[in-house]
Structures are given as structure tokens and as C-alpha cells.
Amino acid sequence: MLRPKPVPVTVADIRKNCSQCHLLELCLPFGMTETEINRLEQLIESRRRVLRNKPLYRCGDPFEAIYAIRTGSFKTDVLLEDGRQQVTGFHMAGEILGLDGIGTERHTCNAIAMEDSEVCVIEYRQLETLAREVEGLQHQFHKVMSREIVRDHGVMMLLGSMRAEERLAAFLLNLSHRLSIRGFSSAEFHLRMTRNEIGSYLGLKLETVSRAFSRLQEEGLILVQQKHVKILDLASLQKLVHPLTRHQSGE
Amino acid sequence: MLRPKPVPVTVADIRKNCSQCHLLELCLPFGMTETEINRLEQLIESRRRVLRNKPLYRCGDPFEAIYAIRTGSFKTDVLLEDGRQQVTGFHMAGEILGLDGIGTERHTCNAIAMEDSEVCVIEYRQLETLAREVEGLQHQFHKVMSREIVRDHGVMMLLGSMRAEERLAAFLLNLSHRLSIRGFSSAEFHLRMTRNEIGSYLGLKLETVSRAFSRLQEEGLILVQQKHVKILDLASLQKLVHPLTRHQSGE
DNA sequence: CATATTCGTTGATGCGCATCAAGCACGCTT
């Protein structure tokens, strides 16, 4: 409801923004030259803190900026009239939020912080202007959008053709991969989202998610304790997902 | 397997390309000024015919161009190792294909013509160059990508939370809408895809699709005869989809 | 025009997951 106001940042802070950010290679500036990055830095006017469970933006909000996650993590979801939610994605540091708003000039989903987080605010009109001058920025921005499309196709395949246990395995492998890229352990991590949110994302009910966790544990592939997950047998998890030989119910 | 070679087009033809194309408002040039469109036209080097069931591009192909559908229609799919396919989208005149390739510089799915079709080939590097000069093109291109993302989110919601009959209703309404925009009847049309392809797209088996068709017909909402569909009760169809009050199995 | 092949419909059966329900393990508040 109440939005935290953007936190003004000093010029010195801003200058440090991208080139010294350890997320450089995961974020928008990836692949840009140093001088290109310097120009992008100047465009990032402010950062914004978002407290846990608070929205960065909401469905229907006018679209004005995209956001690069500096710290923390977000979920994006759509609320249905009956109050139920459908989670469309989980997002972590370095990823870009808000791309959904460009087409309609309004945001089409809610972006909610899953923990106290901080984002870089990139005013969209300015980004377009700069992208016309800085080829590397333009190209990288297009890549970010394209990858989002491909990612969504992956989720569609998951929802369309995998069984509960396989969906969860795919989800865990995806998390594991993204965490390891960011320098965290790929084998052991803490889930920031509830079973309900995982279920919503995977097209399952929370009880089914819980059972799938237990099942993977019984099979010795993972170790779960509430939100703590430890991956014991990566290869088997991957085999479970990748062949995609099995579809839908058994067989 | 064998790809039809690009069909060279005379300069005169090209000149007529966009500004005289009746798809103008559905395609990339939408929202651009006349002079902007003229510059875009010059960039479209060739058209390409694709015969029914032939690929426009294949998964793994190096990414070089995006394609605007002039006539005909396409499906995009991913083939799994066991030979089964997962359809990620159906595409008709005016829509843009190939955006998935930007991120990895390779196509990540197959685009197969569902009937003899023709596309405008838009070489991607040239498009980027021109987008840096022509603001309207840049903006429109971003919008097209953003809408693709939003569209995919819609499919994710459909796959994650709707029952077979609702999925099919949503699918039919979506087709109907897109056809009416293109000047075709929104109430009566011919399906270009098989039950199997519809099922693959909707995360259902072909038998279930067939039953859902029959069910909607029994309820008096539509009239089906093989690939011919007539919508009898639009409002009820929409009610079936929109509330999204019911989820997954019954309740 | 006859035959083969693909595609569609419909019925019978079983499995996977949603649903309903109860109890347990947390973190929060006072």
C-alpha cells in the first residue's frame, strides 16, 4: 500500500554504481565497454529500498522505469479477483524487473520483495535515449528481454509436460544454478519463498509441493528441513528433469 | 529439412512493403511516423516463402534475422529427445517471429509454417542500427518484445491454474480476438492446427482436447465440426475463462 | 477410384494430484 520513497543517493555513490558492482556480469551492463558502462551509470538516478512483503510496483501502476535488483529477491505475481495469486517468477540480484510494462505502459503484475531488498531505478525514457547512443547498451537490453522470453518458454514446457516431482526438481536445479553464478553454494541453500508460492509458480498445490519434497528426500536426492535444502545427488536430479521422456501422468 | 531460399524481390515491391501493407497496424511499424516507416522499409531486404509444414528456422540455427509474418501462420515448438513436441505458440499475420534468438544468438525453438506462408525478413543487425536512429522503431520494437513476455505470462497462468475446458475456451477466445483484429470473423473460423498441437500448447492430451470441444458443444457454447469452429455464446465462454475463480480440479 | 495414412471422436480404466482434515514446528508478540 504505502510505498517506500526512493532513497536519494549521493553522486559519489552513483559513480560506484555499475562498474564496481559485483553483479556487473549478471546485470544489464554485461558485455558493455567501460566507457559505455560509465554512461549507463549516469542514468541511474536513484536506488530504492523495498521492505519484505512490500511491492516494488503493482499491477496497473503506470510504467516509468525498469529495475535492476541490487540486493535481495522478488517474486512477481498476478492477483486474481478471488484473492488467489499466480506467481509468474522469482527474481534475484542482477536480474531486471518491470519489462512487462513496456508494451502497455502499465505494469501487468505485482513485484513483491521476498526479503528486504534494494533496486537500481532505471528511468525507461532515459534508457531508450541512451540505448540509441550506446550500442552495447541497446544490444544488452535486447538480450535481457529475449532471455526473459526464452525463460518463460521453459516454464511453459515445465507446466505443460512435467509431473510434480520433475517440476520441483527443475525448480531446485534452476535455483541452484542461479545461486552458484552469484557465488553462493549450489548444493545448499535457503528458500525465500513458501510452499504455497512455489506451488503457485509450478502449477501445484502446496500439499503436493510438500509431498514432492518429501519424496525427493526419500529417494536420497535432496535433504530438506523446512526452507533449508541440500542437494545430495545432482546427477539424478538432472536425469529426472532433463530427459523429459516422461510426460504428465506416469508412463 | 530443405529450406526454401529467400525469394528476391524487386525494389518496387520492397517500396510498397510496409506503408501499403494492410497489416501495418498489427505489425512492427505500428505507431511509427510515415518517414520512419519509409526507413524501415528500406531495411527489409527480402521476403521468404515457407511451405506448409516446412521450417522458417530451426532450434539451434544461428540467429540472424527476425521475421514479420505477411501471410499464413506458424507454430513455434521445441522438440524433445523422444520425438515429442511442445508447442510454445501459434502465430499469425503481422506477428513477429524469432525474438527468442537474440539472447543466445541461436534460435531456441522451431518455427513451422502451418500453411503456405510468407514472411518479411528483417536482418537483425540492421534493425538494431536503424533502431538507434529511429526512435519510433526502437520504441515499437521494445513494445513487441514486452508484449511477448506478457503473452507468455498469460499462458503460464492458463497452464498453471485452469481446467481443460477453461483452457480450451481461453484458447478459442484468443484466436477469435486475433482473427477479428485482422478483419476475419470472430464468430466462425477454421483451425489450422491439429488437436494434438492444441493439446501440446495447452498442456493437454489430444483426447482431452477433443472431449473439451465436445463438452463446449453440448453446453451450447460453440459448434464444432472437425476444424471448423463457430462461437455461439461468447459471453458464457468468457465467463468460463475470466473469473478464474475455479482452479485446477473441480472445487 | 481404391487404398493408405493421418486425424478426430468416444468409451473404459487407472493414476496423479487436488481437496479435506488434523497435527506439528516455527517466528512473532507481550
Add this chain to the structure above:
DNA sequence: AAGCGTGCTTGATGCGCATCAACGAATATG
């Protein structure tokens, strides 16, 4: 430390859809 709310687990039951199977309709092939 007690009390509460929220989130997680696990069991019992039923429904929706996949699966298997057979037949019919439409299109392609020679």
C-alpha cells in the same frame, strides 16, 4: 515463557485427465 498465527507435513478420499483401445472421418497417394 505463554500464546498466537503462519507455514509445513502427512494421511484419506475423490475428481480430472492420461492412457489404452476401437472405430469413424478426412485427406493424401498411386
